[in-house]
Amino acid sequence: MGMYCLLNELTTFKRRSAVKVRVVRSYTVTERRGSSEIKSKELVLHDEEATVIHACIPKDVLPKFPERFLEGSVYCFKNFYVVANWHTYKTSMHEFMLQFNHETIMKESRSENFPYHMYRPIPFHTLKSNPAIDVKQLIDVIGRIVEIRAPQEKTISGHSTVLIDFVLEDAMGNRLNCTFWDDHVAKLEPLCRSASKDPVVVLIQFCRIKLGGRDGDVKISSSYDVTQLLIDVDCPEIQNFKESLLDIGEQTPMRSIGSMTSFSFTNSIEDSTSRKMELTTISEIYENEMHGEFWVAAKINGIEKSNEWCYSSCRKLGCNKKLKMLEGDLKCTKCNMTWKNGVLRYKLRLRAVDMKGTAAFILWDRECMELIGTSATDLYERNKNTAGPIKEITGLVGKIMLFRISANTDQFINRSYAFPVLRINNDSKFVEQYCKELFAAHDKEVNSTVQLSDGDDEFLQLLSLY
Known part of the structure; x- marks a missing residue:
């Protein structure tokens, strides 16, 4: 490629590298769910050797770049940072990712002779009972919809969410259960009323793998902003799939089911949640001085010592x-x-409440990584110049989930002594099943009939900063 560097040749020391790449995926990430404030623009790119890498454009440098990167187009980029791939769920398993800055320059390039590797569908049969599956890697799959269920509205972690379940089948008859939500539902819902006998072929780009239990079953779901749902679009992959269906002959027509969702997902964090959970309340643990490990349904009511969230x-x-x-x-x-x-690790002391009691919980590195989605080192680097509490930490307040805690004599001698958290479970299925009372209390809590006085708006806005 002459002056251009291949993606596998990148190092963190090469700040002036130039790459020529095709845009596989382009999407925007907002500051928080439901917000219109942009946090960053994310790109997935591949070079001429089909090596894939992720790139991030922080909001402070977005004005330098076009509002929209055309997926499938080829661009040249120069002068970017090569940083560790910090994403928990990864569009690329490359060790590094690109971070654009004020010195980064770009130009669109001709693409006629540049290789095309936009989609990389994984065969269904390679997913099931495969111990090598990395559930943190986002994958592409292709299949025809053979069953679809009517959308269902749920409240998950305090947010109203619409889910839709469907079944994909490949050309060999292998099937995958799928659950998608929010924006994807609008694309899929019309199929519930469709009378077409033609196969509806779907190419799903960057979906999340979910382990379905001890039988080795695998299910897939959408993954926030990155997942793309392509229904019967004009691309080589879908055309080839349709041709393979014609070779086989007549196919089973799609079945639309009007009942509520029935597919379930087992939380990969804790296998024991595939069985019925026995819950204990904070009050019961204190009053009976119960020693051992217990599952507790609780809400994070606050962060204690929010500036002391990690240690070396x-x-x-x-x-x-x-x-x-x-x-x-x-x-x-x-x-x-x-x-x-040393190595920075999370140690986060929070205030938890259930329906009758309250206690201090300590969240350690693994559980914080699961909730926050990035390492303590990366979070510190991104916020080392930030004054006051970090939004990723304070953003945990209000979350409702299941905690497996350890209780011993220390907590009963001194109730300021925090319970260590051994596991968490924030899988929507289990949270909805075991935390109904907490959600009901949470909904009542946010409703108020108190009238505001002059100056209250300004005061409440000030409070929201803390």
Whole structure:
């Protein structure tokens, strides 16, 4: 490629690299759900060797770039940062991702001789009972819809969400259960009323894999802003799939079901949730001085010490001990190692409430990663110049979920002593089933008949900053 660098040749030291790539996916991320304020524009790109990489354009540099990047077009980019791929659910398994800045320049290029690798559908049969599946990797699948259920409205983590379930079948008769929500429902709902006998072929780009339990079953769902649903579009992949259906012969017509959703997903965080859970309340644990591990349905009511959300830990593999400054050095008192700097890990103390009680919970690194979606190191780097509480941390307030906590004598001697959280479960199925009372209380809490006085608006806006 002459002056251009292949994506596999990128390093974090090459700030002046130039790449020539095709845009596979272009989408916008907002600051929060339902907000119109843009947080960033995200791109998925591939080079001439079909290597895929993710790119992020932060909102402060968005004015430098076109409002819309045309998917399928080829662009040349130069002068960008090469950073660690921080996304939890990844459009690319590349070690790095690109981050554009004020020095980044671009131009659109001719694409006639540039390879085309827009979609990479994965065969259904390779997903089931495959221990090598990485559930953090977003994948492409293609199939025809053979069953679709009427949309259902649910409240998940305090947000009203519309879900729709459907079944995809490949040319060999293998099937996948799917659950999509929000914007995708508008595309799929008309199919519930469709009388067409022609096969409805769907290419799903960047969907999320969900493990379906001990039988090795795999289900897929949409993944926020990145998933793209392409129904009977004119592209080589869908055309080839339709031709393969013709080779087989007559197909089973699509079945539309008007009943509510029936597909279920087991939370991959905790296999035990595939069985009926036994819940304990915070009050019961305190009053009966119950020792052991318990599942508690609770709401995060606040963050205690919101500026002390991480700590510097030992770098030795398997040792998460907090480093102490001793005689000018960072030392681990567990393995007796000395380090120049440690690894940042989450340690977040929060105030949890259920219907009758309240307690302090400690969330550690794994659970915080699951909720926040990024490592403590990346969050710190993105916010090290931020004054006051970090929005990713304060954004946890109000979330309702299931916590598996550990209780021992310490919590009963001194009730300010926090319960360590061993696991969380925020899977919508289980949260809806076990947290109904909390959601009802949450809905009542936000309704108020108190009339505002002069100056209240300004005061309430000030409160919203904290």
